Amino acid sequence: MTATARRRGPSMADVARQAGVSGQTVSRVANGRANVDAETRERVLDAMRTLGYRPNSAARALRSGRFHSIGVIMFTLSSFGNMRTLDAIAAAAADAGYSITLIPVPHPTRGEVSVAVDRLAEEAVDGVIIIVEAHLLDESDIELPPELPVVVVDSTAGDRYTVVDTDQAHGARLATEHLLGLGHRTVHHLAGPDRSYSATHRREAWEATLRAHGAEVPQVLVGDWSSESGHAHGLALASDPEVTAIFAANDQMALGVLRALHQSGRRVPDDVSVVGFDDMEEARSYWPPLTTVRQFFGEVGRRSVEALLHEVETGERRASALVPTELVVRESSGPRHAASTGAGSAAAS
Template identity: 55%
Template sequence: MATSAAKTITNRVSIVDVAVLAGVSTQTVSRVANGSPDVRESTRDKVVAAMQQLGYRPNGAARALKRGSFQTIGVVVFSLASSGTMRTLEAIALHAARQDFAVTLIPVTAHTQAGIRDAFSRVSELAVDAVIGIMEIHLLDAASVTLPPGVKVVFVDSDAGQQYSMVDTDQTDGVHKALQHLLGLGHRTVWHVAGPEESLASERRAAAWRAALTREGRTVPPVLRGDWSADSGYAAGLRLANEPDCTAVFAANDHMALGLLRAFHEKGKSVPDDISVVGFDDVPEASSYTPPLTSVHQDYTEIGKQCIDNILRQIRSNTTEHGITLVPSQLVLRQSTGPRDRTTTPA
C-alpha cells in the first residue's frame, strides 16, 4: 500500500493534503500560504510544519489570479557584455526583491529590429506584470512591438522619447563636469575617444563633449572611435600619443581609458604629467588603475531603484507614465588628471 511519503513523490501535494495533516480547513491553509495575519500563531506553526513535511509549494498561478498580479518583472536586455548593463541589472533585481517582486531575464538574441520584436513578443508568453528594457531603443520600431494589455514599461539608457517612461544617468552633466575639470587645469582642448556610433550613450557623451568645447570657444579635435573595449582604447592611445597638442583625453568609458593608459605608458607618455585622462562609469576597479582613474560616476543603484519605483507606481495606480528621469552623476577625482605642462607643450 502506498505511503504518504510515496504520494509526495508520485503526485503533486495539494492544499487538501496539507489541511488534513495539519487538522485545519483548506481556507486556513490558503490564508497561511498568502501571508494573511488572520491566523493564530499556533495554527500557523502547524500549517507551516505540514507544508514542510509534505514538500508543499503554493500554486503561483492561482495566487496570481487571486491577487491580480504575478509579482514578476521582465527585463529585456540588449547585451550582457557591458559592466554598466550588469550593474544596472543587479540593482534592478535587488530593489525588486526588496519589494517582493521577482525578475525574469529576457535577452535579445539578435541585435536587429526583428530580434528586439521577438524579445518583446516573448513577454506575452511569460507571467510578468511589467517590463524594463535595458537596450538601444533606437533600433526598435515601436509600432511593430506588441505588449500584453496592461503590462507597464520603463526603458533604461535609451531614446524612448515621450512614448515610454525612461530612466538614465544625466549623461550631459557628467561630461560637462569632466570637461570643466580638464579645462580648469589649463588644457587648451580635450580629445575624445567615443564609443560605437550605434550606441545612444556614446552619441550623448560625444555630443556633450562637443557642446562643452564649443561653448568655451575651444578647438574641437577629431573624434576617435572605440567599441567600449580596452583594446580599442589602446589603439586610440597609440594614435593620440603621436599628437603633439594632445594633453587631455576624455574616454567614453573606463575600459577604453584603461587602454589609453597602457598605450601612453608604452609610448613614454606620463599620465598625468604629459597627458591627463578622464573616463566614464567609475567601474569598481577604476581606483586600482595605474594611475588611479578620474572618472564620471554613474549611480547604478539609484537607476535600478528608480526603474522599480516607476514600474510599481504604474502597476499600483494602473496608469502609464511617460517622460525621462535623470539620475545625477558625479566626477570622482583621482590621480590620472593634472595641470597642463606648459614647458613641454607648444603655446
Template identity: 45%
Template sequence: MSSETQGAGEAAARRSAGDGAGRQPGMTDVARLAGVSAQTVSRTLAGHPHVRHRTRAKVLAAVEQLGYRKNNAARTLSSGRSRTIGVVTLRTTSSSRTNLTFGIETAAREAGYAVSAATTASLDTAAIEGALSRLAEQGVEGVVLSVPLVHVSPRIEQLTRSVPTVTVDGSRTPATEVVAVDQTHVARLATRHLIDLGHETVWHVSGPEEWLDAAGRRTGWRATLESAGRPVPPVLEGDWTPASGYRNGLILGNIPDATAVFVASDEMAFGVIRALHELGRRVPEDVSVVGVDDIALAEYCSPSLTTVAQPFAEMGALAVAHLMRHIADPAAAPEAASVEPALIVRASTAPLGGRARP
C-alpha cells in the same frame, strides 16, 4: 492559401478564440488566423531570424487582432499575478550593465518581486522584439528595458503598451516611463574639468554611434568645447571594450598636442592608459584621462582613474519604483526621472604640464 480558405480560417480562429466564458486566445488561434503552424507562431514571437518578413507580418497582425498574450506563469497563480518583472539587457561582460542589473534585482527583491532577464545579442529591432515577447510570454508584470531603442517598431510599441515598461537609457515609446542619467551633463562635467586644468582642448573616445548614451556624451563634449571657444578634435570611436580603448590610445599617443582625453567608459579608458604607457606618454604628466561610470576597478587603475560616476544602484531602485507605480496604475501618464552623475577626481588628471593632485 486561397482567399476563401484564408477567410474560413479567420472565421474559425475568431470562433475558437471566443469559445468558453472569458477564454483567452491561444497560440493555435493565432496560427489558424494567420494561416501558419503553431511552431511558426512560436518562432516569430521568439524573434527567430529565419522567419520570412511576409510571414512575420501575418503572425503579428493576427496577434494584435486577437489580443493574444501567452501568460502561462500568471495563469498558474490563483491571484493572477506572477510577482516577477523582466529585464531586457545586452549580452555583454560590461561592468556598468552588470552593475545596473544588480541594482534592479536588489530593488525588485526588496519590493517582493523576482527578476527574469532576457538578453539580446545585438541592438537589432527583431532581437529586442524577441526578448520583450519572451518576457511577456512568461507573464511578467512589468519590464525594465536596459538597451537603447534604435528603432521603435509597431511590435515593440504594442508590447510596451500591453506590459508596463520603464527604460533606463533615454529611449522611449509613447507608453514607456524613462529613468536616466543626463549624458550631456556627464560629458560637461568631464570636459569642463579638463579645460579648467588648463588643457587647450579635449579629445574624445566615443562609444558606438547607435547607443544613446554615447550620442549624449558626444553632444555634451562638443557643446562644452564650443561654448569655451576651444577647437573640437575629430571623434575617435570605440565599442565600449578595453581593446577599442587601446587601439584609440595608440592613435592619441602619436599626437603630440593631445594632452587631455575624455573616454566614454572606464573600461575603454583602461585600454587608452595602457597604450599611452607603452608609447612612453605619462598619465597624467603628458596626457590627462577621464572615464565614465566609476566601476570598482577605476580606483585601482594605475594611476587611479578620474571618472564621472553613474549611480547604478540608485538608477535601478528608481526604475523599479517607477515600474511598481506603473504596474499599480497602468493608465497613469508616463513620467521621466533623472539621476545626477558626479565627477570623481583621482590621479589620472592634472594641470597641463603638471602633476596629479595628491
C-alpha cells in the same frame, strides 16, 4: 502507478472548453492582461478553480491579480553598467516581493527586440524593463503590448513610456570642463559605439562644451567599450604631441588609453591627462588612479523598479527621470604644462 500512467493536469485548452472561450482569452486572463471584459474574466477564473488549473503564476494571479514577476529585456550581459543596473533591479524587485525573468537580446535590431517582447508577452509578468543601450525604441515599428507597463533604461522612448537613465550629458560636460579648467586647450574624445544611446549623449555634450568654451573640436575616435579598443586608439593619440587631454567614454577604454600612453613614453598626468566614465570599482586601482564620472547604477535600477510597480499598481505612468552624475577627481588628470606638447619624456617605470 507509473509516471507515464499518471493523469495529466488540466490544460489551458481544458479551461477554454469549460469557460466556452478561446485559448487566447484564457492566456490573456492567466497573464493578467487588461483587454478581457470583467464577465469573461470571471468565467475563466471560475473554470480554472473548477478544474484545478493552478500553475504557480496563475495561482498567484488568482489570489492577488498579479504574478509578482518583472520581465527584463537586456542588450548585453557583458557591459559593466548593464550588469550593475540588473543587480540593482533584481535587488529592488526582491525587496518588493517580485522575481525577474531575463530575456537577453544578443543583436539589438528591431526584429530581435520585437521577438524578445513577444517572448515576454507569453510569460506571466506584470511589466517590463527594457535596457537596450541603442537607438531602437523611437522606431515606430517596434510594437509593445499596450496593456503591459513598460519602463525604458538607457534608450529613448519618446513620450510613450517612462524612461529612467543616468544624466549622460551632465557627466560628459563635467569631464570636459574639468580638463579645460586645468588649462588644456582642447579635449580629445574616445567615444563609445555609434549605436549606443549613452555614447551619443556623451559625445554630443563633449562637443557642445568645447564649442561653448571656444575650444577646437578634434576628430572623434570611436571604440567598442573595450580596453583593447582604448589601447588601439590610445596609441594613435599618444603619437600626436599636441594631445594633452583625453576623455574616454568609459573606464575600460580609459584603461587601454593609459597603457598606450605608458608604452609611448607619455606621462600621465604630466604630459597627458585622462578622464573616464562609470567609476568602476577598479578605477581607483588603475595607475595612476583614474579621474572619472561616477554613475549611480543602483539608483537607476531602484527607480526603474519603483516606476514600473507604480504603474502596475495604479495604472499611471511616472514622469521620466535622470539620475545625476558626479566627477571623481583622482591622479590621472592634472594641469597642462608647456613641456607636455613634446612626446619625448620618459615613461615612469
